[in-house]
Every structure is written in structure tokens, then in C-alpha cells.
Amino acid sequence: MSSSGTGYGTAVTAWRAAAPDWDAYTRHAFVEGLRDGTLPRAAFLHYLAQDYVFLKHFSRAWALAIVKADTLPEMEAATATVHGLLHYEMGLHVKICAEAGIDAETLAATPEHPGNMAYTRYVLEAGYSGDFLDLLAALAPCVLGYGEIGARLAAEATSDTYGDWIGTYAGDDYQGICRDVGALIDGALTHRLGPDYATLPRFAMLSARFAQATTLEVGFWDMGLSPSSAPA
Ligand SMILES: Cc1ncc(CN)c(N)n1
Numbered sequence: 001m002s003s004s005g006t007g008y009g010t011a012v013t014a015w016r017a018a019a020p021d022w023d024a025y026t027r028h029a030f031v032e033g034l035r036d037g038t039l040p041r042a043a044f045l046h047y048l049a050q051d052y053v054f055l056k057h058f059s060r061a062w063a064l065a066i067v068k069a070d071t072l073p074e075m076e077a078a079t080a081t082v083h084g085l086l087h088y089e090m091g092l093h094v095k096i097c098a099e100a101g102i103d104a105e106t107l108a109a110t111p112e113h114p115g116n117m118a119y120t121r122y123v124l125e126a127g128y129s130g131d132f133l134d135l136l137a138a139l140a141p142c143v144l145g146y147g148e149i150g151a152r153l154a155a156e157a158t159s160d161t162y163g164d165w166i167g168t169y170a171g172d173d174y175q176g177i178c179r180d181v182g183a184l185i186d187g188a189l190t191h192r193l194g195p196d197y198a199t200l201p202r203f204a205m206l207s208a209r210f211a212q213a214t215t216l217e218v219g220f221w222d223m224g225l226s227p228s229s230a231p232a
Contacts, residue, residue, distance in 0.1 A: 009182030037159025047224030
């Protein structure tokens, strides 16, 4: 996806444009600190530990998408995302933390920050009480926002300090997941609501879910900038 926000599908492009906090999320001070290398290491490691916990719950939410899916291709797409989260993205966290002397056991024992809990439980609740579309709308800002951030920072970074992190989200594997998730969302909408889905009130409700999850992403970066707010 280009930094102008096109390339991950029709629905996401519309939801992204309607989300008031999209720029606050994708151009947050935390993100800009990754770009120019000024983000304090303590904030980065604090964020990574919380994000490890986040990704465990987020993987569960994608596993719930397998349960809520209708067609075999939908189930396969959700399965591929669970696999990518558990075997690819979380591996980055384990590797960087290990280099900083934080072992996998310590990482797994990270006490969950309330802002972290609020976000993942919001997404899981969208899946428990809603359908496949509700769940996808709540999951989308996480996947695609980091794809957009990674692609932009790969082009605009002025420091190598956080090159591993940027390379993960800018890389072909992650960008491929973003394109697949965008196609999954467009296909799921068409399958359930028909080709004119974007004109329906349901689409606006899904857009509101996407916007809420986007706002919770802003809170996650805010939390990352305050290591002192970590629960004991
Ligand atoms: C909070 C958050 N949002 C999104 C991503 C990218 N999957 C992440 N790792 N963490």
C-alpha cells in the first residue's frame, strides 16, 4: 500500500478515509520516532512486550474469524493470517527482546496494560456478538495500518535504528498479508451484502467499527510512549 492509502482494497480505502483518527494512528509521535530513530529504546521495548501480549489475543480473534467464516476460501485466508501472526510477526518481538536480554518466558509473563486489554477485548467482542463482517472491520486497522506505516517508513526513514521493525512491516510477507486481508474483506462484503455494499447502512456501521478500532490504535501508541504506565 502506498502512503496515500490505496492498494489494500475498496472497502478499506473507504473506511480509512472516513476514520477521523487514521492520521493520528499512522503518523503518531511513536511512529515518527521509529522513522527518525529518536524513539527511546525503553519505550520501544515496553511497546514490544505489550504488543506480544496484544498479538496473542489478536491471533485468537483471527482464529474466531475461522469460526465465523462462511466459505472455505474465507477460512483459508483467516488461517493464513493466524499463521503469519504466530510464526512471523511474534517472532520479530521474540528476536528483538532476546537481543535486549529479555527472554521468551519474561515476555510471555508481561502484565497486560489496560489500554492493551481495552483494544483486544473490543475486537474479540465484535466477533463474539457480531458476525464475520463486524469482526473483520474491527481487525482491519491493525493489519492494514501497520502495512501502511511500514511501507511509508521504508521510504522515509532517516535512521536504521528501528530498521528490523520497519523491514518486517514493509516486507513482502507482511505486505502480502495486507493485500490478502483487503481482498478477503471486499469478497466477504460482496458475498453477504451484494456488489453495492458500499451504499448500505450496514457498510456505515462497519465503517464506525473500523474507526473505533483505529482510535484504540492511537491509545496503544500513547501507551507505548509511557513505559512508566506499565502495570507491575
Ligand atoms: C497494536 C498493534 N496494532 C497492529 C499491529 C500489526 N499487526 C500490531 N502488531 N500491534
